[in-house]
Amino acid sequence: MAEIPLRSPYKLGKFHLSHRIVLAPLTRNRSYGNIPQPHAILYYSQRATKGGLLIAEATGVSDTAQGYPETPGIWTKEQVEAWKPIVEAVHEKGGIFFCQLWHVGRVSNYGFQPNGQAPISSTDKGLTPETEFSPPRRLRIDEIPQIVNDFKLAARNAIEAGFDGVEIHGAHGYLIDQFLKDQINDRTDEYGGCLQNRSRFALEVVEAIINEIGSDRVGIRLSPFADFMDSADSNPQALGLYMAESLNKYRILYCHVVEPRVNGNVERVCVDSHSLLPMRKAFKGTFIAAGGYNRERGNIALADNYADLIAYGRLFLANPDLPKRFELDAPLNKYDRSTFYIPDPVVGYTDYPFL
Numbered sequence: 001m002a003e004i005p006l007r008s009p010y011k012l013g014k015f016h017l018s019h020r021i022v023l024a025p026l027t028r029n030r031s032y033g034n035i036p037q038p039h040a041i042l043y044y045s046q047r048a049t050k051g052g053l054l055i056a057e058a059t060g061v062s063d064t065a066q067g068y069p070e071t072p073g074i075w076t077k078e079q080v081e082a083w084k085p086i087v088e089a090v091h092e093k094g095g096i097f098f099c100q101l102w103h104v105g106r107v108s109n110y111g112f113q114p115n116g117q118a119p120i121s122s123t124d125k126g127l128t129p130e131t132e133f134s135p136p137r138r139l140r141i142d143e144i145p146q147i148v149n150d151f152k153l154a155a156r157n158a159i160e161a162g163f164d165g166v167e168i169h170g171a172h173g174y175l176i177d178q179f180l181k182d183q184i185n186d187r188t189d190e191y192g193g194c195l196q197n198r199s200r201f202a203l204e205v206v207e208a209i210i211n212e213i214g215s216d217r218v219g220i221r222l223s224p225f226a227d228f229m230d231s232a233d234s235n236p237q238a239l240g241l242y243m244a245e246s247l248n249k250y251r252i253l254y255c256h257v258v259e260p261r262v263n264g265n266v267e268r269v270c271v272d273s274h275s276l277l278p279m280r281k282a283f284k285g286t287f288i289a290a291g292g293y294n295r296e297r298g299n300i301a302l303a304d305n306y307a308d309l310i311a312y313g314r315l316f317l318a319n320p321d322l323p324k325r326f327e328l329d330a331p332l333n334k335y336d337r338s339t340f341y342i343p344d345p346v347v348g349y350t351d352y353p354f355l
Contacts, residue, residue, distance in 0.1 A: 005302035006295065007327050009051070010309065012286055013216045013253045015096045015164065017309070018051025020302060021323045024290050024313035025055040025100040025167065025221070029341045030349060031072035034060065036082040039345035041089045046320035046350060050094030053309065055167050055256075058102035058174075061154035062147075064120055065175075066112040067104030070343050074099060074154050080161045087162035098219065099158040100167045101151055101209075105175030106136035107229050120147070122179040122201070123186050127230055141189055144201060147175070152208040155218075165217030168205055170243075171258055173229025176202045180224075180239060183232040195242045202243070206250050218252045219288075225260035225275065236260075237278065244282040255283045256311060259291030265313070265340070267292045280306060295326050321354045330355055 010017040031037055048054060060066050060073035073079050083099075090097040106121035109132065113119055120143075121136035139147065155166045170176040178184045179201040185192050191200050202220075210218050224233060224240035233239050240257070247255060260275050261267060280287045289301055290311035298310040316322045318335035325332060339348020 004295075004326065005299045006310065007323070008302075010286075012053065012096075012309070015053070016051055017053055017096070018049065019323050020309045021052065021298070021316075021326060022288060022290075022309050022311040023047050023052075023054040023316045024311035025057055025169070026313050026317055027057050027068065027071060027341065028349065029068060029070045030343055030345060031057075031070050032343070034066065034071065034073040035079055036072045036086055037345065038085070039350065040086045042350045044086055044095075044097070045089040045093055046354075047316060047322075048090040048093035048095030048097075049323050051096070052094075052323060053096045053098070054090060055311070056097065056099045056163070058100050058169055059154070059158075061101050061103050062150040063114045064117075065103040065150070067108030067119070068112075068341075071102075074101070074157045074161065075150070080157045083158075083161035083163070091162065096164050097162075098165045098167050099161070099163040100169050100221070101154050101158070102169040103147065103150070103175040105178045107133065107174055108136075109134040121175065121184075122191065123184055125184065125186065138187070141191070144191065144204075148201075148204050148208045151205045152212045155209040155213050159213050159217070165219065165253065166209065166213070167256060168202075168209065168218070168220040170202050170205075171221045171223035172226055172264060173231030176205065177223065177231050180222075180243070181231045181233040183227075183234065184230065195239065198239075199243060199246060203246055203250075206247065206252060210250055210252065215251045216253055218250075219254040219256055219286075220247065220252060221256040221258070221290075223258035224279075226258060226263050228264035237275070240276070240279045241282055244279040248282075248284045252285060254286035254288055254309075255279070256288040256290060259289060259293075262291030277306065295329065298326075318352050320352055325355060328355075 108119035118137040126135040127133040224236040289307035
């Protein structure tokens with residue numbers, strides 16, 4: 001059988017990948033009380049392969065980081081202990097497992113916040129509809145180091161839980177993106193205005209984490225072109241390029257970027273398929289592309305040197321044996337969008353059939 005680019009090996013820093021098909025981070029809303037559950041052991045181990053990279057679902061860095069029901073965290077000892085058997089199950093199958101560190105910022109409401117307080121953000125501009133999201137509170141400059149520290153401690157906890165590394169969630173309109181994007185960030189201090197100022201918070205988080213766990217265990221996810229959760233930027237090309245160039249000095253392991261053709265978890269009308277190329281060329285580490293890829297598009301992107309690895313979300317969710325199916329060019333299970341975000345421990349979670 002002819003080897004396809006998606007099934008070719010790749011050296012990701014110190015990790016030896018046997019293929020280039022990455023499990024994208026996917027919120028699944030099945031971590032009751034913000035604690036990862038035993039059913040996640042089966043879910044992740046089903047999708048683990050020897051030398052395959054999995055990125056865990058978005059995981060809250062603190063008690064202010066929550067905005068959705070039943071999403072996991074990694075700020076308490078109990079959460080760290082709950083992650084351990086899940087990570088162990090992935091490692092038993094030879095997989096490489098990164099934890100995505102998340103703070104939702106203003107994408108929240110009083111009900112998810114400690115003591116019913118206002119969600120925090122770069123701004124005090126709220127999201128609509130107000131029935132779902134509470135008006136946020138703009139972080140003061142003197143509070144920002146504490147949030148950076150929350151990310152750092154979460155990274156330390158992820159390593160303690162056994163993860164091979166962490167991915168910083170800087171995409172999709174959540175807290176880091178709320179600083180990056182000029183349609184949200186209306187600050188007039190050193191964290192607002194020009195690109196350098198708007199990127200300051202993101203890069204402080206990167207620096208704190210690499211100082212804690214080493215740059216060879218750190219990736220970041222960005223979505224400069226997305227306007228999900230009202231997170232548009234007036235010049236996404238410039239923002240993406242500035243971040244790609246700025247990240248080089250930290251020598252992080254990878255940069256994981258969402259294609260413009262995907263916004264949140266929905267595909268929109270296909271725009272220029274090579275819009276990430278300037279970021280790809282600028283960034284010196286491993287480049288992961290995500291968003292609306294199938295087998296053919298993934299192979300072409302790798303063959304054209306447009307990306308080093310391709311992250312798959314919905315297809316990997318519905319096909320736990322996706323790398324094998326791609327190898328054989330086998331038919332794929334169809335995903336059921338209505339079961340993406342339900343709390344059921346089996347349905348739409350671990351019940352998708354293997355070949």
